[in-house]
Amino acid sequence: MVPALLMDLYELTMVDAYLAEGLHEEAAFSLFVRRLPARRNFLLACGLEQALTYLETLRFSPGELAWLESLGRFSRRLLDWLEHFHFTGDVHAVPEGTPVFGQEPLLEVVAPLPEAQLVETYLINQVHLQTLAASKAARVVEAARGRPVVDFGVRRMHGEDAGLKVARAAHVAGVSATSNLQAAQRYGIPVAGTLAHSYIQAHDDELAAFRAYVHRFPETTLLVDTYDTLEGVRKVVALARELGPDFHVQAVRLDSGDLASLSQQARTLLDAAGLERVRILASGGLDEDEVARLLAQQAPIDAFGVGTSMGVSEDAPSLDMAYKLVEYAGRGRLKLSPGKVLLPGRKQVFREEQDGVARRDVLACHDEVLPGRPLLRRVMHAGRRLEGASPPLTVLRAHARETLASLPPEMRRLEPVRPSYPVDVSPALSESKERVVTGLRERLAAH
Amino acid sequence: MVPALLMDLYELTMVDAYLAEGLHEEAAFSLFVRRLPARRNFLLACGLEQALTYLETLRFSPGELAWLESLGRFSRRLLDWLEHFHFTGDVHAVPEGTPVFGQEPLLEVVAPLPEAQLVETYLINQVHLQTLAASKAARVVEAARGRPVVDFGVRRMHGEDAGLKVARAAHVAGVSATSNLQAAQRYGIPVAGTLAHSYIQAHDDELAAFRAYVHRFPETTLLVDTYDTLEGVRKVVALARELGPDFHVQAVRLDSGDLASLSQQARTLLDAAGLERVRILASGGLDEDEVARLLAQQAPIDAFGVGTSMGVSEDAPSLDMAYKLVEYAGRGRLKLSPGKVLLPGRKQVFREEQDGVARRDVLACHDEVLPGRPLLRRVMHAGRRLEGASPPLTVLRAHARETLASLPPEMRRLEPVRPSYPVDVSPALSESKERVVTGLRERLAAH
Numbered sequence: 001m002v003p004a005l006l007m008d009l010y011e012l013t014m015v016d017a018y019l020a021e022g023l024h025e026e027a028a029f030s031l032f033v034r035r036l037p038a039r040r041n042f043l044l045a046c047g048l049e050q051a052l053t054y055l056e057t058l059r060f061s062p063g064e065l066a067w068l069e070s071l072g073r074f075s076r077r078l079l080d081w082l083e084h085f086h087f088t089g090d091v092h093a094v095p096e097g098t099p100v101f102g103q104e105p106l107l108e109v110v111a112p113l114p115e116a117q118l119v120e121t122y123l124i125n126q127v128h129l130q131t132l133a134a135s136k137a138a139r140v141v142e143a144a145r146g147r148p149v150v151d152f153g154v155r156r157m158h159g160e161d162a163g164l165k166v167a168r169a170a171h172v173a174g175v176s177a178t179s180n181l182q183a184a185q186r187y188g189i190p191v192a193g194t195l196a197h198s199y200i201q202a203h204d205d206e207l208a209a210f211r212a213y214v215h216r217f218p219e220t221t222l223l224v225d226t227y228d229t230l231e232g233v234r235k236v237v238a239l240a241r242e243l244g245p246d247f248h249v250q251a252v253r254l255d256s257g258d259l260a261s262l263s264q265q266a267r268t269l270l271d272a273a274g275l276e277r278v279r280i281l282a283s284g285g286l287d288e289d290e291v292a293r294l295l296a297q298q299a300p301i302d303a304f305g306v307g308t309s310m311g312v313s314e315d316a317p318s319l320d321m322a323y324k325l326v327e328y329a330g331r332g333r334l335k336l337s338p339g340k341v342l343l344p345g346r347k348q349v350f351r352e353e354q355d356g357v358a359r360r361d362v363l364a365c366h367d368e369v370l371p372g373r374p375l376l377r378r379v380m381h382a383g384r385r386l387e388g389a390s391p392p393l394t395v396l397r398a399h400a401r402e403t404l405a406s407l408p409p410e411m412r413r414l415e416p417v418r419p420s421y422p423v424d425v426s427p428a429l430s431e432s433k434e435r436v437v438t439g440l441r442e443r444l445a446a447h
Numbered sequence: 448m449v450p451a452l453l454m455d456l457y458e459l460t461m462v463d464a465y466l467a468e469g470l471h472e473e474a475a476f477s478l479f480v481r482r483l484p485a486r487r488n489f490l491l492a493c494g495l496e497q498a499l500t501y502l503e504t505l506r507f508s509p510g511e512l513a514w515l516e517s518l519g520r521f522s523r524r525l526l527d528w529l530e531h532f533h534f535t536g537d538v539h540a541v542p543e544g545t546p547v548f549g550q551e552p553l554l555e556v557v558a559p560l561p562e563a564q565l566v567e568t569y570l571i572n573q574v575h576l577q578t579l580a581a582s583k584a585a586r587v588v589e590a591a592r593g594r595p596v597v598d599f600g601v602r603r604m605h606g607e608d609a610g611l612k613v614a615r616a617a618h619v620a621g622v623s624a625t626s627n628l629q630a631a632q633r634y635g636i637p638v639a640g641t642l643a644h645s646y647i648q649a650h651d652d653e654l655a656a657f658r659a660y661v662h663r664f665p666e667t668t669l670l671v672d673t674y675d676t677l678e679g680v681r682k683v684v685a686l687a688r689e690l691g692p693d694f695h696v697q698a699v700r701l702d703s704g705d706l707a708s709l710s711q712q713a714r715t716l717l718d719a720a721g722l723e724r725v726r727i728l729a730s731g732g733l734d735e736d737e738v739a740r741l742l743a744q745q746a747p748i749d750a751f752g753v754g755t756s757m758g759v760s761e762d763a764p765s766l767d768m769a770y771k772l773v774e775y776a777g778r779g780r781l782k783l784s785p786g787k788v789l790l791p792g793r794k795q796v797f798r799e800e801q802d803g804v805a806r807r808d809v810l811a812c813h814d815e816v817l818p819g820r821p822l823l824r825r826v827m828h829a830g831r832r833l834e835g836a837s838p839p840l841t842v843l844r845a846h847a848r849e850t851l852a853s854l855p856p857e858m859r860r861l862e863p864v865r866p867s868y869p870v871d872v873s874p875a876l877s878e879s880k881e882r883v884v885t886g887l888r889e890r891l892a893a894h
Binding site: 003005006007008009010012013014016017018020021023027029064067068071073075113117120121124125126128129132152154155156157158159160161162163164165166179180181182184185191192193194195196197198199200201202203204205206212213215216217220225226227228231255256257308309311312313314317318319321324325328333334335336337338339440443444 | 450452453454455456457459460461463464465467468470474476511514515518520522560564567568571572573575576579599601602603604605606607608609610611612613626627628629631632638639640641642643644645646647648649650651652653659660662663664667672673674675678702703704755756758759760761764765766768771772775780781782783784785786887890891
């Protein structure tokens with residue numbers, strides 16, 4: 001069930017006017033990020049699956065239509081059109097899990113103008129969230145250098161839907177598991193979890209709490225920092241002695257304090273007790289910078305639980321993502337608002353590689369054939385999803401892993417790289433832009 | 448329908464263990480923000496309504512139970528308990544629309560330990576989002592100094608649920624209207640909107656676009672910056688001449704460029720044409736700082752459309768919000784993890800006022816009676832919402848307006864104020880903490 005009313009009022013008023021004017025010729029809208037946040041060398045495209053589901057299933061219920069009518073703003077023509085609405089257009093898109101850069105379309109919608117306009121708000125809402133989340137998560141995964149990263153962030157993600165979608169996007173970007181049961185159920189993501197301080201606090205002493213939890217969940221991870229991290233580790237060691245061969249605890253979780261130093265000391269305590277196989281999970285306000293810092297200090301941490309910072313993309317909680325009309329009735333369209341550059345027409349992006357490493361992208365007109373790998377492909381035709389448009393999450397993860405690995409190594413660094421990855425505009429697209437701008441200026445001058 | 452599986456795995460494993468151990472005595476959990484973000488002098492409590500609805504309606508469906516069973520992690524005892532789950536506890540809370548500070552409980556849950564534990568993730572998820580959003584929106588409203596602020600942010604809010612809940616929270620905080628139809632329908636928030644650049648672009652010239660839109664929506668706001676803002680305003684003037692008494696356009700919208708200068712020039716053009724009553728709406732990447740800057744420059748802007756920055760709380764996209772066990776089986780509980788101070792036991796907050804201005808808050812034990820206005824009150828008993836616990840949105844808005852007005856004026860500034868608003872701890876609560884810490888250290892030393 002997609003929420004039909006999750007849209008800006010103006011989508012409906014514009015469609016109402018388009019219908020009144022008979023403006024129903026084919027339009028192309030391009031969804032792209034104008035420029036990357038300061039601390040992003042690339043973005044990871046994500047959210048196409050939800051965009052396509054929306055386009056396939058968007059319908060207006062009698063209740064929604066009655067409510068819209070009650071506003072007294074809309075024409076009978078619009079309400080009738082909405083009653084029979086189903087999307088009939090095409091979509092061209094970059095596969096989920098592909099690195100993209102500023103100005104590059106993540107998807108393009110080609111449909112009669114009213115249809116393509118109507119879906120703007122929701123398409124941005126969903127592709128923005130997941131691209132934002134996947135882009136952040138890819139940094140955390142990179143920083144962890146092969147160690148598993150677990151998403152612990154649902155509690156401070158922005159609402160129910162973010163809890164689901166951010167977990168999905170993070171998994172595409174390489175995060176191993178999530179603590180969110182709903183995301184695990186919905187998307188088949190492995191689920192993971194330990195225990196909270198409240199469990200320890202509810203017991204009269206920490207060792208009794210460990211003993212009870214391990215009795216129920218022998219292979220659990222034990223949280224050791226409720227009172228004193230190293231004392232907590234010593235209690236894990238005591239429990240191991242107590243249980244002997246029945247001790248199967250997999251890891252200890254350090255959630256506060258100086259994690260570099262505490263993990264070293266915890267490792268030493270565990271190893272001295274013959275518990276080399278007990279791993280160390282670190283959590284507690286981690287982000288990609290802190291993960292990198294800990295590993296640079298040789299902290300013997302085997303896995304990271306990352307929550308809020310990844311869950312809300314703390315250092316860049318939004319992208320300058322837009323959905324812009326680039327073509328209508330066969331003619332390229334532009335706007336000239338300052339600071340908001342737009343390239344006209346449907347596009348293709350060619351990624352040129354050398355020895356398996358991406359060297360530059362070329363933004364081109366959609367029907368050009370240039371060297372390099374074209375990134376956009378048709379995923380929906382006449383309102384129907386095409387075969388292969390929705391690979392399973394495992395395939396998307398593998399695709400993300402491969403395409404991230406093919407980025408120039410410096411682009412995978414956490415710090416901003418200047419110059420940024422080169423995105424050039426093809427001569428044909430440049431000429432097209434010049435033609436459209438000239439035509440526009442002539443028409444503007446004439447009026 | 449609340450999403451029963453939107454919770455961290457560990458809530459269920461902990462409950463499973465509590466049930467196995469017979470730990471079902473009464474627990475109190477406190478939901479609070481540890482410390483405020485650097486650029487927040489106060490937070491505005493919000494989201495209680497959704498928290499109460501969750502507690503009243505949380506049930507596990509056969510499908511959800513079957514999926515949980517399929518994980519092979521949980522005991523039959525837990526699954527049976529979940530099958531018959533309904534929340535039976537009490538909730539004490541600060542009313543929505545009340546300013547709160549670090550360490551102050553926004554709500555406290557008092558219930559048998561497994562019940563109070565189970566609901567942790569969702570309560571934080573919802574109260575965090577709306578408190579975050581209301582706190583940001585209150586700043587934007589304050590900066591606009593009485594001019595209407597309209598929420599345009601749904602497209603870049605984090606998913607569907609954020610689109611709804613942030614609109615609600617912003618409205619509580621004083622935002623006048625939203626562009627999000629779903630939020631308007633769900634919560635009765637006034638809906639507002641103009642038109643997008645795509646509408647202008649789809650027409651051969653701007654004046655034709657204005658004419659067509661105004662024909663359909665005579666009292667609309669016209670977007671004038673698609674090609675050249677002042678040329679756009681001149682076209683609005685031309686349209687006014689053309690339509691004469693049939694011209695009812697309410698406002699022009701400036702969405703890019705130097706808004707201070709452009710609004711001055713637009714005002715001059717409109718006034719010179721006798722269009723004094725046409726107002727100026729500004730939008731385009733605005734936040735509270737930019738709104739304040741524009742008004743400090745005397746920009747003749749009558750209303751602000753604010754989107755992404757308010758919608759994601761760009762400068763502080765998360766709060767350090769926690770839900771902590773503070774009492775179990777009649778005894779105050781603590782943890783000692785570094786940097787994560789906790790006060791034991793159920794609490795009350797007394798806000799002391801002088802001449803209608805809040806002077807300081809005192810954090811006290813829940814059964815103390817101290818000078819000042821107590822902020823927490825019981826809103827749910829034995830799982831049932833109490834009368835008056837859910838005032839209509841208009842009442843919450845009025846409450847927010849009043850309580851914000853009673854803050855010390857310096858606390859409503861956009862810049863951080865030091866020292867921050869005083870939140871003291873009552874002697875009784877301090878002693879209680881000392882007692883619990885001493886008892887805890889003795890028990891820890893004994894083991």
